Amino acid sequence: MLKLVSPYIKLYRYYWQRILLGMIMVITALSASIFLLSLSGWFLSATAFVGVAGLYTFNYMLPAAGVRGAAILRTVARYFDRLINHDTTFRILAYLRTKAFKHLLPLSADQMQHFQKADLLNAFIADIDHLDHLYLRLFAPILGSLSITLFIYCAVNYFDHTVALIITLFLLATILTMPLLFYYAGKRLGENIAQFKSQYRQLLVSYLQGQAELTLFNAKQAFRQQLTDTESQWLTLQKKQSNLLSLASAVIILIVGIMTLLIIGLVSNGIANYDPPVIALLIFIGLSSTEILAPIPNAFLFLGQVFASAKRMNHLLAQQPSITYGNINQTFTDDKCTIIFNEVTFSYPNQPLSVFNDINIRIHSGEHVALIGQTGCGKSTFLNLITRSWQPNKGSITINNIDITHFDEYSLRNMMAVIPQVIHIFNDTLRNNLLIGNPNANDEQLIAVLKKVELGKLLTAEHGLDLWIGEDGRTLSGGERRRIGIARALLHESPLILMDEPTESLDSLTEQQILAIIANNYAGKTLIMVTHRLNEHALFDRILLLRNQTLTEIKP
Ligand SMILES: Nc1ncnc2c1ncn2[C@@H]1O[C@H](COP(=O)(O)OP(=O)(O)OP(=O)(O)O)[C@@H](O)[C@H]1O
Numbered sequence: 001m002l003k004l005v006s007p008y009i010k011l012y013r014y015y016w017q018r019i020l021l022g023m024i025m026v027i028t029a030l031s032a033s034i035f036l037l038s039l040s041g042w043f044l045s046a047t048a049f050v051g052v053a054g055l056y057t058f059n060y061m062l063p064a065a066g067v068r069g070a071a072i073l074r075t076v077a078r079y080f081d082r083l084i085n086h087d088t089t090f091r092i093l094a095y096l097r098t099k100a101f102k103h104l105l106p107l108s109a110d111q112m113q114h115f116q117k118a119d120l121l122n123a124f125i126a127d128i129d130h131l132d133h134l135y136l137r138l139f140a141p142i143l144g145s146l147s148i149t150l151f152i153y154c155a156v157n158y159f160d161h162t163v164a165l166i167i168t169l170f171l172l173a174t175i176l177t178m179p180l181l182f183y184y185a186g187k188r189l190g191e192n193i194a195q196f197k198s199q200y201r202q203l204l205v206s207y208l209q210g211q212a213e214l215t216l217f218n219a220k221q222a223f224r225q226q227l228t229d230t231e232s233q234w235l236t237l238q239k240k241q242s243n244l245l246s247l248a249s250a251v252i253i254l255i256v257g258i259m260t261l262l263i264i265g266l267v268s269n270g271i272a273n274y275d276p277p278v279i280a281l282l283i284f285i286g287l288s289s290t291e292i293l294a295p296i297p298n299a300f301l302f303l304g305q306v307f308a309s310a311k312r313m314n315h316l317l318a319q320q321p322s323i324t325y326g327n328i329n330q331t332f333t334d335d336k337c338t339i340i341f342n343e344v345t346f347s348y349p350n351q352p353l354s355v356f357n358d359i360n361i362r363i364h365s366g367e368h369v370a371l372i373g374q375t376g377c378g379k380s381t382f383l384n385l386i387t388r389s390w391q392p393n394k395g396s397i398t399i400n401n402i403d404i405t406h407f408d409e410y411s412l413r414n415m416m417a418v419i420p421q422v423i424h425i426f427n428d429t430l431r432n433n434l435l436i437g438n439p440n441a442n443d444e445q446l447i448a449v450l451k452k453v454e455l456g457k458l459l460t461a462e463h464g465l466d467l468w469i470g471e472d473g474r475t476l477s478g479g480e481r482r483r484i485g486i487a488r489a490l491l492h493e494s495p496l497i498l499m500d501e502p503t504e505s506l507d508s509l510t511e512q513q514i515l516a517i518i519a520n521n522y523a524g525k526t527l528i529m530v531t532h533r534l535n536e537h538a539l540f541d542r543i544l545l546l547r548n549q550t551l552t553e554i555k556p
Contacts, residue, residue, distance in 0.1 A: 004310045007317070008131050011095065015088050019135070022085040026144040029077035031151060034288040036070035039063060041284030046277035085140055089132045096128050100313065106321040109389045110349055115316070121205060122198045123316050127309035130194065133302045141295035145175055148292050156285055159274070163263055163282050167289065170259040174252070174293050182248050183300040189241050190304025196234035198312075203227050241301065248297030253290060260286040323391055326406035331414050336400060337495035337526040339363040339386065343395035346378075346385060355381050357549040358395070365400075365495075368527040368539055373546035379530040380421070382546065383498045386528075387418060399496070416496040417489035421504065423481040427470035430458060434465075437488030449490050453483040453517055479510040486514065490521055497522055499529040515539055 012019055043063040050058045100123060104112075149171045156164035207214070207223055214220040263286045267279045274282075341361045347354035355378035363369055371379050384390045385397060388404060397404050404412065417437070426433055434446050441449075446465055450456055458467055458474070469476060476484065482502055489497055502518070503511040511533075518527070519539050529540075543554050 004307055004314065005131075005134060007314065008092075008096070008134060008310065011092055012135065014095075015091060018084060018088040018091070022081065022088055022140065023143055023147075025077050025081035025084055026140050027147050027151075029074055029081050030144055030148045030292060032070045032074035032077055033291050034148065034152065034285060036067060036074055037288040037291075038281050038284040039066050039070060041287075042277045042281035043067060045280035046275075049276055085136060089136050092135065093128055093132055096131065096313075097124055100124065100128065100316060103317055103319065106323075107319055108321060108323040108391070109384070111319055111322055116202060119198070119202065122201050123312060126194070126197055126201070127313050130302075130306050130309035131313070133299070133306045137295070137302060138299040138306075141299055142175065142179070145171070145292040145296065149175070152285060152289075156282065159278060159282060160267070163266060166262055166266070167259065167286055170255065171289055171292065174255050175296060178248070178251070178293070178296050179300040182244070182297040183303050186241060186244055186301035187304035187307075189237055189244065190302055190306075191308045193234065193237045193241065194305045194308040196230060196237060200227070200230045200234055203230055245298060245301055248301065249294065252293045252297065256287065256290045256293065259289065323388055325388075325409045325412070326403075327408055328402060328406045329408050329411050330402070331411055332400060332495050335495040335524055336365045337415065338365045338400055339496070339526065339528075340398045340401075341385075341395065342398070344385065344392045344397060345394040346381065346390065346392045348381075348390075354393070354549055356392075359549075359551055361544065361551050363526060363528065363542075365526055366524050367541045368522070369529070370540040370543045371528060371530045371546060372532065372543060375532075377546045378549070379546055380500055383418070383500055383528065383530060386496075386498060387416065388412060415494050416498055417492035417494045419482075419485040419489050419497070419499040419502050421500045423485035425470045425476060425481060425484060428468070429465065430463075430467045430469055431465035433469060433484060434487055434491060437491030438493065441491050445491065449487045452490060452521065453487045454513060455480060455483050455487065479506050479514070482506065482514060483517075486517060495525055497525055497527045499527070501530050501532065504532065 043066075046063070047058065047060070104120070149168055152171070153164050153168040156167055203223075203226060207227060210223075211220075214223050260283060263283055267274060267282055339362070341359050344356055344359040345354055346356045371382060373379055381390065385392055386404070391405075399407075399415065407415075426436075430450075431443070431446060434449070435441060438445075443465055447456075447459065450459060458469075458480075459465070460467065467474060486502065489499075499518070503514050506514065518529075544551050545554050
């Protein structure tokens with residue numbers, strides 16, 4: 001089990017100074033608390049015993065100052081304990097989130113398809129959050145209570161060895177046995193809660209993403225019911241966990257009660273001849289142990305959840321990118337781009353049929369090629385092999401006689417502009433949506449390109465390039481989205497352009513306009529366009545038909 005969380009524990013070494021400071025604050029707050037309670041007990045009984053006679057002889061000032069000092073120290077130490085320990089946890093969580101994200105980015109499409117979007121959301125939010133229990137709820141309270149036990153032993157031993165031994169034995173036995181007991185009692189619950197939480201998130205994401213379909217098909221109610229059922233099962237488990245937590249607190253109070261009774265029995269039956277205020281002091285020290293023991297069951301009850309989350313995170317972090325890049329850093333500025341497929345065979349994992357079988361094709365520099373074929377024959381896959389979203393099982397692909405696996409990722413991305421089937425519009429300004437194509441483009445270039453793709457009308461006097469588009473801004477029509485995609489590709493200024501059905505589902509006028517934009521702007525560049533319709537034959541030098549896992553050329 002420790003192996004599961006050891007990668008996260010190892011992270012603590014980077015934050016050891018903060019952790020040390022946090023621990024000092026935990027120990028100070030606990031010590032001040034115990035000192036406050038026992039001194040108050042002693043002070044009250046001492047004043048009661050001296051009575052009115054002690055009005056002029058008893059030193060009220062010193063213990064009163066001690067009580068006030070301990071109260072102030074406890075408040076200040078608690079404040080800094082929360083501040084430092086939570087800050088440390090947030091830093092660790094931020095580090096973990098960044099690490100997980102960096103780990104995820106280079107994974108191939110093949111690897112990513114094993115994770116649902118909601119799974120990833122879970123990993124980033126819930127799983128990483130659960131890991132904060134490790135330090136905040138486990139290590140800090142346990143280390144704090146062990147140190148305080150030692151401190152109590154030394155302090156009580158000054159008055160009475162037997163009482164010191166009893167308190168220490170009770171505390172140690174509780175600190176060592178209760179966690180195990182409540183870990184096993186809460187393990188199953190914790191794992192199930194983590195699972196239901198994750199299931200609920202997945203359902204919720206699907207529900208929100210599929211709102212339109214669910215509404216149109218009147219299926220909202222049934223889906224909502226699934227969500228409600230999952231939620232109520234999750235809440236039932238949480239209720240059980242709360243009950244277990246209450247039981248744990250009750251057991252702690254019972255243990256402290258028994259220990260205090262034992263101390264009362266011992267000190268009042270005269271194991272030594274103590275002043276009554278000292279008796280009160282020892283009893284109050286016993287009572288204050290509740291403060292030390294209270295967080296212990298809490299720590300272990302949630303451990304099942306922590307382990308379940310650690311397991312999922314470990315699985316995510318164990319993924320190694322299956323597609324790696326070479327180190328050739330080359331940008332082709334002269335628009336020369338010849339692509340060759342050599343004996344390329346490809347099939348998707350776990351699929352019985354291959355998509356391509358020993359494909360050989362040379363696409364010359366500056367050629368405009370249409371790629372046609374029936375639905376599902378592999379046209380998008382052909383482009384995905386060039387972008388290296390997928391890797392051929394056999395054979396190779398070269399660009400300008402260099403195997404594409406030898407380019408570094410920056411060069412590869414730089415040499416091709418891709419217009420995918422679905423253009424993603426970010427919830428951002430028009431400017432930032434265009435800058436994705438070329439982050440160095442200036443406003444004049446952006447405006448010029450917008451006019452080229454006939455989106456000049458978006459440039460209102462009021463907002464200009466700062467117009468907010470996407471979910472919270474001006475919504476774009478299908479044709480306008482495609483034009484944004486083309487604008488990005490134009491800004492990218494690469495020698496190779498890959499287009500996946502750029503005119504799909506557009507009316508014929510818009511289609512003609514978009515094809516004209518492509519013809520006017522991509523002369524001299526290598527262009528491969530996946531299409532179902534061949535309305536604009538003049539645009540293409542060659543037409544390739546993909547059928548039965550092979551490519552054949554047909555006359556335009
Ligand atoms: N990630 C994947 N895992 C398994 N099979 C896949 C995957 N992606 C696509 N396929 C399958 O591979 C085949 C080729 O898919 P591809 O998307 O390349 O076809 P297409 O010709 O572009 O289709 P369309 O014209 O409908 O866009 C299809 O049978 C598809 O179901």
